Amino acid sequence: MDHKASSTRGIRPEAVAHGGNIDEISRRYPDAPQPWVDLSTGINPIAYPLPRLAAEAWTRLPTNADERTLLAAAAARYGLRGPASVIAAPGTQALLQIIPRLRSPGTVAVLGPTYEEHALCWHRCGHRVRTVNEVEALAEADVAVVVNPNNPTGRLLPRETLVSLGSELARRDGLLIVDEAFADFLPGDASLTSRLPPATIVLRSFGKAYGFAGLRLGFAIAAHELCQRLRGDLGPWAVSGPALAIGAAALRDDVWLQQARQRLAADCARLDALLMAAGCNIVGGTPLFRLAESVAAQDLADRLAQRGIHVRRFAHDETWLRFGLPGREEEWQQLADALTAS
Structure with missing residues (x-):
């Protein structure tokens, strides 16, 4: 079966x-005004408040105890045993x-x-990679990769679908990769x-939800041997x-996460209203970004860039633009003005 597959060859x-x-x-x-309002990423624009760090965090090598503390916080946050x-x-x-x-x-x-890095990384290691459009086609491969919720569409596969897929792949000595980089603000x-099905690796990002992309912290969740x-x-x-x-402190903070979830929901509704008023259709997204569609998407992105606002374009679909959320009120106003400018 073809399943509308596309190869990564070349x-x-x-x-x-x-x-x-x-x-x-x-x-x-x-000639764009500085500093740029960068809406091209799906990073929480209001970061977790930095905790006070002991000087030793900077001056000595990390200890096993430090790592165990972080992993315990991650296990509790992500619902692991x-x-x-x-x-x-x-x-x-x-x-x-x-x-x-x-x-x-x-x-x-x-x-x-x-997210195209998934295909690229497997391709670099000599695997035969194809992009498919149907979930059913995933079970035919040795390895299946799903971004859930998806970037950039926000597509969310039901958990039961992934449990079934992971179990089927495990029976054939396969592997399922589920990238949950944007899952932190979704229902549990x-x-x-x-x-977690057998032979499955779930990836979780820290920097996107907590606003610390520069910290470089992420997690893999899998069976102990993996x-x-x-x-x-x-x-x-x-x-x-x-x-x-920082990761251990943030992952233990239930109150901040709930408050951030509520704020982001309100901000997404605000952004949707601005984009629709500018003639865009909202065709997808997550609590950290929105995917807008417009026949004039390239002209709109160009106009925004000339006013110092950077949004994500897509070579495979020039009608799509992905908008991250502004943080400060001045950024919201700058975006609103740029969207309504002729």
């Missing part, structure tokens, strides 16, 4: 575009680079369109972490002392 590292590329957008629009099934890494991107090394080259199906039953293999590939002191301390 893909080049420079072909993968990312948000947050302020250096590049500044070069293209040198204990820390044996979670490891910490310097960002989930680092995990994307090493997970393909767990298996000999085989077939990989990525449910797309989605949207996550696979508390119903975790141990990944931990060995990461090597000693993979996560910095400050990241261990």
Whole structure:
């Protein structure tokens, strides 16, 4: 069956575009006002308040006790039975680079369109990668990759669908990768972490939800044996002392997470209203970004860039723009003015 699959044959590292590329957008629009309002990423614009750190977090090597404290907080936050099934890494991107090394080259199906680094990382390690549009096609591969909720569409597969898929792949000695980078503000039953099928790795990002993308902290959740293999590939002191301390404090803070969830819901409604008033259709999103569609999307992105506002464009669909959420009220006003300018 074809399943509308597309191959990654011939893909080049420079072909993968990312948000947050302020250096590049500044070069293209040198006359734009500074500083840029960067809405091209799905990062919480109001970060978790930095806790006071002991000087030792910066001056000594991270200890095993520091790491155990973080992993215990992550296990509690993600609904795990204990820390044996979670490891910490310097960002989930680092995990994307090493997970393909767990298996000999085989077939990989990525449910797309989605974050392109998944396909690229498997391709670099010699796997035969294709992007598929239907969930049913995932079970035909040796490895299935799902971003849930998806980036950029916000598509959310039911947990039961993923449990069934993971169990089917495990029966064939396959592997399921579920990237839950944008799941923190969704209801708990949207996550696979508390119903982890065999032969499944769930990835969780810290920086997006807590507003610390520069901290570089992420997690892999899997059976203990898989975790141990990944931990060995990461090597000693993979996560910095400050990241261990900040991550542990933030993940234990239930009150902040609930307040952030409420604020983001209100901000998404506000952003949707601005975009629809500007003639866009809201075709997807998560609590951290919105996907807008417009036949004039490229003209709109150009107009916004000329006014110092950076949004995410997509080469595979030029009618799409992804908008992150503004943080400060001045940024909201700058966006509103730019959207209504002729």
